[in-house]
Amino acid sequence: MTIVTDTAVKELLTTVSTTQVRPRYEGSNICTWIGFKHVNYLVEEAVLDHFRQAGLPARALYEEYGLGLDLVTIDTRILHAFHMDDVAEAEVVPWTKDEDGTIGFKVTIRFERNGEVHKAVTSKVRVSLRIDTYLEAAGDVPEQLARFAVAKLGDDLERQDPAAAPAEEGILAALTEGRNAYAWKWNIPYPYCHFTERIQMSGYLRLMEEGKDRFVADRGISIKTLLDDRKWIPVVPRSDIRILDEALMEEDLYIVYSVEDVFKDFTYTSRMDFYVLRDGALVKTATGSIVHGYAVIENRRDWSLVNFDQRVVDAINGEVRES
Incomplete structure (x- = not known):
């Protein structure tokens, strides 16, 4: 049995760890470049390994103490593109300086290319230890971890009263009214969940990627359309x-992808908000943002950033021009 000791918790909260990470083959969708979702998976793996190295692996925390390790915040900047088969070193620095009930980390991922070491990714992550209530109680939470244990994700935040919902068939229209937005309703399947019942961070990352895909397709500039027309691919320098x-x-999730601003015809920022309908009210379960640009494929190894043309700007802004 894993024993939660003062030494293990001190190591978790104060010791810097390093681990080797490699992007998954699945994340290479266009040529050999790795998309933002899988870059965030590398960040997640580094944090999980930090817990392992401290002697507090996620499996033991759940099986022995009924604590589910949940990433509740991930804020990532991508500074250099990852490629298939890249091997990188992830450094995890504890960052728990306040008493907000979460465990914080700063993650930096570096790789070597052509003899030069590049800082490829920086990320800020926060973790909650969620007390399992699906199965019988596991006993008291170890004293050393009690300040990070929550009965429900989001308990570290000041909750706002949920907004009263319109009739169910009018929810999507209400969520997008007066906004440059696209929304859809989606039933949460079990492959997006963990600890038996709730959607996990990687599930939200997958939905953020899907939101981009759905939005541009709805605006007539689908991923494949711009690939075929001009070999343009979407790139993401930041997401949170x-x-x-x-x-x-199996709850219905109402997902809203809305454009917030376009910066110098070079990048645009979109917000994503996620809601469930409970007791006649819309409860926001997650919120985030994603910055998008476009790059042109130059060859099988290289791409370069491009400015938006008028067609893309109009599509992003939801404007239709007469021909």
Whole structure:
């Protein structure tokens, strides 16, 4: 049995760890470049390994103490593109300086290319230890971890009263009214969940990627359309997501992708908000943002950033021009 000791918790909260990470083959969708979702998976793996190295692996925390390790915040900047088969070193620095009930980390991922070491990714992550209530109680939470244990994700935040919802068939229209936005309703399947009942961070990252895909397709500039027309691919220099509440397996999730601003025809920032309908009210379960640009494929190894043309700007802004 894993024993939670003062030494293990001190190491978790004060010791810097390093681990080797490699992107998964699945994340290479266009040529050999790795998308933002899988870059965030590398960040997640580094944090999980930090817990392992401290002697507090996620499996033992759950099986022995009924504590589910949940990433509740991930805020990532991508400074250099990852490629298939890249091997990188991830450094995890504890960052728990306040008493907000979460465990914080700063993650930096570096790789070597052509004899030069590049800082490829920086990320800020926060973790909650969620007390399992699906199965019988596991006993008292170890004293050393009690300040990070929550009965429900989002308990470290000041909750706002949920907004009264319109009739169910009018929810999507209400969420997008007067906004440059696209929304859809989606039933949460079990592959997006963990600890038996709730959607996990990687599930939200997958939905953020899907939101981009759905939005541009709705605006007539789908991923494949711009690939075929001009060999343009979307790139993401930054993304962030924060879990505010819990969304449960087989609940309907209402997802809103809205454009907030376009910066110098070079990048645009979109917000994503996630809601569930409970007791006649819309409860926001997560919120985040994603910055997008475009790059042109130059060859099988290289790409370069491009400015938006008028067609893309109009599509992003939801404007239709007469030909």
